[in-house]
Amino acid sequence: MKQELLDKVGCYEFLAEPFHCDFASRLFMGHLGNHLLNAADFHSNDRGYGMNYLMPRHKTWVLSRLAIEMQEMPKSYDKFYVETWVESAMKYFTSRNFKICASVSDGSEAEKVYGYGKSVWAMIDTETRQPVDIFSIHDGLIKEYIETEKPCPIAASSRVKMGKDAELVRTIHTYYNDVDVNGHINSVKYIEHVLDLFDLDYYKTHFLQRFEIAYVAESHQGDQLNFYVEKVGDGGKTEKDASVNEPQKMEEFCIKITKISQNSDIEVEVVRSKVKFIKK
C-alpha cells in the first residue's frame, strides 16, 4: 500500500527553556542546534526515511555539515517554530534546510524570522560504516519530498580554510556526558565546546550571527580534543566584501578540532568550524 505523501515542509514547535538560555536569557546556539536536529529527526521519521525506519535496518543518518545564521535568538520562555525540508538529494548526500520563526510561517512580510539553517547529511551502514545509497530507502521515496522553491537565504557551509599559523588555544578531555548513542562525541557537544572558546565578556559585546561546522571524523570518550583558532583577516589575509560587511563591526574565526586517542600519539582532525560575530 502506498503511503500518502505528507507536506514537504515539516513544522515543529519548541520552547526556549530557561535552563537552555545564556546569561542574557537568549537560547544557547548548542540547544538551538539540538532543536534543529530534532526537527530533522521528526520530519524524516514522519515521512518514512527517519531513524525509526533505519535503525532496525542497521542504517543511520550522519550529519556532515551544519550552518546556522541568526538575526536574533529566541528569548527565555519564547515558543518558536522550526520548519525543515529537504532541498536536494543525491545518492550519498542530502541537503536539508531550516527556518526558525516566532510563529507558524505564513510567508507574510509581518512574520518574525529568527534565522535559517542549512545542513548536509549522509547515510551509513552502522555495521560496515560504509555509505549507503539514499535512494535505496523505499525506492527513492525521499525524491518525492524535494522542495526547491522555499527560500533559505543564507550561504551554504563553505570549506573552512585554516592557515598553518592557527594557534592551539585549548585542550579538553571528553567524558560520559559527551557521548551519544553511537558511542561518538555528540554533534551538539562540539558546538558547545567551540563556543566555549569565547569568553562571557566577549558575548556581552558580540552577537553570534553565523555558526558553521563540518564533521570530518568521529571521536570517542577518552579522546583528548585540541582546539586551534585563527582569526579571519589576521596574518595578511584579505577580507572579502569588506566594504559591504563593515569589517570593523564583524569578527570571524576559523576553528579546527583534532583528537588524540588514548594510547596513541597521532593527531587526527575531527571538526572544522567557522563563527562570525557582530559587534553590538
Added chain:
Amino acid sequence: MKQELLDKVGCYEFLAEPFHCDFASRLFMGHLGNHLLNAADFHSNDRGYGMNYLMPRHKTWVLSRLAIEMQEMPKSYDKFYVETWVESAMKYFTSRNFKICASVSDGSEAEKVYGYGKSVWAMIDTETRQPVDIFSIHDGLIKEYIETEKPCPIAASSRVKMGKDAELVRTIHTYYNDVDVNGHINSVKYIEHVLDLFDLDYYKTHFLQRFEIAYVAESHQGDQLNFYVEKVGDGGKTEKDASVNEPQKMEEFCIKITKISQNSDIEVEVVRSKVKFIKK
C-alpha cells in the same frame, strides 16, 4: 478577584530526545534533572508563584537540594510524564516532590513508574541576595497548594558527610555554556560535571540508582572547580543497612566541589553530592 485554585499536582509531558540520551539510549540524568526543574517552573508559574511573577519583582526561586532515585531511565524517544507538587512550605524553604512515570499517573498498580525526586527551594531577593519570606507572595498562596498525601517513597537529601581523605580527582574550568541567566554556573551543569567523574566503562556495568546534590554557594564563569571524591564504606566507615542493601552490589560516592575564583587563591565549597550505583 480571587484566582481559582488549580490541582495541587501538576503533570507535564516530556520526550527523551535522542541527543539527550547516553551510549545505551537512556536519558542522561542531567537532562532528566533539567526536565524536573522545568516541571517545577511550569507548575509554580501556572499557580501564580513562579518566575514569571517573581522576576519583575526582583525575586527568584533558588534550588537548594535535589535528590532523584530511579528504577529505570526513559529510553530514547520515550514520552514520559513528570508530576510535581509542593509537599511543605515554611517561611524560607519549600519542599517539592516529583514522580516520573510512563503514562499519566492513575495510581493503579499497573502504572509504570520510572522514579521519584525530592527537592528543597529557597526564595531570594535578586538585588540584595537575601532570603525572602515565601508567604509574602500573594498572601501565602502557596499554602493552598500543599499536598501531603501523595506518596514519594524515597529518602530526602541527607547531609553528605565527607572525610578529610577525599581525593582531588579533577579540576575543570568553567565556560560560557556553563552559565545561566543569573550569571551563575547552571545547576544542571554541576550534575553533568559530577557524573562525568565516572567513566563510560563504569556506566556500562553500573546503573545510577540515586543522585543527590546540595547547592552550597554560587560559582561564576572563569572559576576553577575542584572535584573531591570519597567512596562510602572506604577508610573504615561502616555501611548502614548493609545487609538490606546487598553492599557488594552497591557503590556509593560522596563528591565535594570547590571553586577557586579568578584572582583569588581561596578555595570555597560550592556543591556536595552523593551518587549510588547498582552493579548490573
